[in-house]
Amino acid sequence: MSIPPRIGFIGLGTMGRAMAMNLVKAGFTVSVYNRTRRRTIEFADLGCEVAATPRALAKLCNIVITMVSDPAAMEAVMEGPEGVSSAFAGGNTLINMSTLSPDYTASLAKTCFLAGVNFLDCPVSGSKGAAEDAQLVMLAGGEKETVEKFSPVLKAMGRAVLYAGPAPAGTALKLCVNLIVAQLTTALAEAAALAQAQGIAPALIFKTLALNPSLNCGYFDLKKDNILKKEFPPAFPLKHMLKDARFMLAEAAKKKLTLPVTAAVASLMEKSYNSGYGEKDLSVVLRNLAEPLG
Numbered sequence: 001m002s003i004p005p006r007i008g009f010i011g012l013g014t015m016g017r018a019m020a021m022n023l024v025k026a027g028f029t030v031s032v033y034n035r036t037r038r039r040t041i042e043f044a045d046l047g048c049e050v051a052a053t054p055r056a057l058a059k060l061c062n063i064v065i066t067m068v069s070d071p072a073a074m075e076a077v078m079e080g081p082e083g084v085s086s087a088f089a090g091g092n093t094l095i096n097m098s099t100l101s102p103d104y105t106a107s108l109a110k111t112c113f114l115a116g117v118n119f120l121d122c123p124v125s126g127s128k129g130a131a132e133d134a135q136l137v138m139l140a141g142g143e144k145e146t147v148e149k150f151s152p153v154l155k156a157m158g159r160a161v162l163y164a165g166p167a168p169a170g171t172a173l174k175l176c177v178n179l180i181v182a183q184l185t186t187a188l189a190e191a192a193a194l195a196q197a198q199g200i201a202p203a204l205i206f207k208t209l210a211l212n213p214s215l216n217c218g219y220f221d222l223k224k225d226n227i228l229k230k231e232f233p234p235a236f237p238l239k240h241m242l243k244d245a246r247f248m249l250a251e252a253a254k255k256k257l258t259l260p261v262t263a264a265v266a267s268l269m270e271k272s273y274n275s276g277y278g279e280k281d282l283s284v285v286l287r288n289l290a291e292p293l294g
């Protein structure tokens, strides 16, 4: 990075807030934009410039990082007269860290290529706690040299940068990893429901898992309190995992592959979402297990 990086961060939600904070802590010059302006106040207090629009942010910076909800949110910050694309300048860099669809990511990569903008397809593995502790795993797609060049920026937010291949390989890998996360979470919820139905304490499941070295998985620990206390404060909100499950199923269908377990998990998440639980942690599916799936 010969020109000193001036980073513009878009999307200060659960993940983006913590990630942008870690860039500030690492000493980078960071400017921010967020649709809901109140979320920028703590950054302004730290001396970060707050841009009024994504375009104004892109004009200030040579690297733009996006961490927004989904393709619709990405389109809102990228397109139109006030979008990032309208201020794209050759030599600048866009790093998308949101989880989008592979198709949308491929189209972003093409737009950037045509504009002479470097593009990194870099979703993350790890949730709120990992984002806060700069322990995310970066699943990086794009040109290998571009990934290496921007690794210092990525490493300020995470523990490792894993090169996945040309874009949208980062997104493709992210969907595979989230398939496992979605199934593990649902498995915990179903096991707890079955334990309760048989009159045994669900806590015994977690004790067994912890005592068996082959099953002692950090993720189970992360979700233990949610399942046992039946409290679901958002770490990874259900609405985002449902979005990702739809991307998984759409990708599989395109390749004539069936994912029967993922399809069942998606139906359960859909039911939970329709019960009004979209903003809660995805482990909230536990609440819907007593009712038959439609």
Ligand code: NAP
Pocket: 010, 011, 012, 013, 014, 015, 016, 034, 035, 036, 039, 067, 068, 069, 070, 072, 073, 074, 076, 077, 097, 098, 099, 100, 124, 125, 126, 127, 128, 235, 236, 237, 240, 241
């Ligand atoms: P979040 O808390 O819901 O934050 C979403 C961000 O997107 C907010 O800054 C929001 O702005 C912005 N946004 C949404 N719609 C917008 C629009 N139409 N125009 C402009 N900005 C818009 O989400 P998150 O949990 O940080 O997740 C962000 C991304 O990372 C998602 O793609 C998610 O799948 C992925 N991810 C999440 C986790 C996790 O554990 N949470 C882990 C790995 C990956 P406002 O503040 O104005 O609402």
